[in-house]
Amino acid sequence: MTDQQQTELRETVRARYAQAARTVTVGGVAEDCCGTDPIAVDQTFGTSLYDAADRDQLPIQATAASLGCGNPTAVAELRAGERVLDLGSGGGIDVLLSARRVGPTGKAYGLDMTEEMLALALANTVKAGIGNVEFLKGHIEAIPLPANTIDVVISNCVINLSVDKPAVFAEMVRVLTPGGRIGIADVVAEDELTPSQRAERGDYCGCIAGALSFTEYRNHLNAAGFVDIEINSTHLVAERMHSAIIKAVKPDETACCAPGCCSSPAATALS
Template sequence: MNEKPRELRESVRRHYAAAAVQVSEGGGACCGPQPSLGCGDPVAVAELREGERVLDLGSGGGADVLLSARRVGETGKAYGVDMTDEMLAVARANAAKAGAANVEFLKGTIEAIPLPAGVVDVVISNCVINLSVDKTAVFAEACRVLRPGGRIGVADIVAEDRLSPEQRAERGDHAGCVAGALSFGEYREGLEAAGFTGVEVTADHPVADGMHSAVVRAVKPDGDASSAGRSTRP
């Protein structure tokens, strides 16, 4: 990773570490009032079902993981992955307070998910993929950890195709979930290049001129050669 992406990732880490500390002290920050609020409702978008295994990319304070855990029930499991120690501490405290036994929070980046291939049914994310400095790796990793036939349901900030990266940066900074946003076309192309089909990127509501909170859905095809068969269920 060259210096610019490394600096961007570190600025994001510092921003959300500070947000976690603020929340633990009773405050709020980031893309919404709390670190896990994000910009949409990926749990509803993903239409989670009893018994499924779900992974939240950039799980923050763990709210979407805990909601997912309730949706999938005792026979399912909800994972969260986050790179920030402070966020993980908040998430684990929230899980303990909720008495959630079917959750697990993992330290790692969404560009290198610390799970084996083909182990989850659903990947969700709430206003986090736009923060990544390597979205190609994020899409490839999401496809890798999904079982064949698995799906993604994401809420994210997306730019209209008319906006250049420089114009997106004028509308907000990277850590604030704006400057790093992909366009609608780039999002579709990135997911398709990673092997997904049935890609839908649909605007939900505007967040700035030419920038929207969007709902993203896609499916990993059955029998994908990149996966070693069906889920290995860790």
């Protein structure tokens, strides 16, 4: 993919989700990742993947803007006092849920490239009355935070939209503290599907064409430096395409007494 193609694709994605934010802002409900695709009827994307107790504690605009393929806050095992970063935070549902889980001594950051989504997320934060939240504008391939400052990175069906996935994984490692971890929901293809076959099942903005295979995902995480990698399918979103939960840990060399070990508390929590 050329630089020009990457730029055009990123703009297409931005425009799609900006329109979703505008729809929610005026009282509508954003279409899920697959738009009007029949998959939407099966409730494989969006707010239906959250428990009613989680949905009910947030403004309706936060749940109406939910476009993900899972619930990363339910698997990230967040603890009081932790610093959490949500990549592609959209209307803020996962940031607000994370902020409640980490409590007043922790903090939840949301990163999004879309002005309209950031404005919606800020409005939802005010309505929810949650103070330990900060939203940042930027790209997930170049996270605007210092190194070694985040305990947990989450993301909900966004990495498949990136035009430079290795850069995203490298950035996650950079911002995580030693022993930090990730808990991600994303669309993942079965290994036998070629990129063209994935594109036949859905477009890039629809979270399908840009999906990595299970092996590709694992290899990218490994190349970035992650250990204790787990990739587990939760449900089908298209033929031989899965919503999956991805977990991994950044090694904590300071906690190791032998080469290659990673006996950090975060690694233990994910085992």
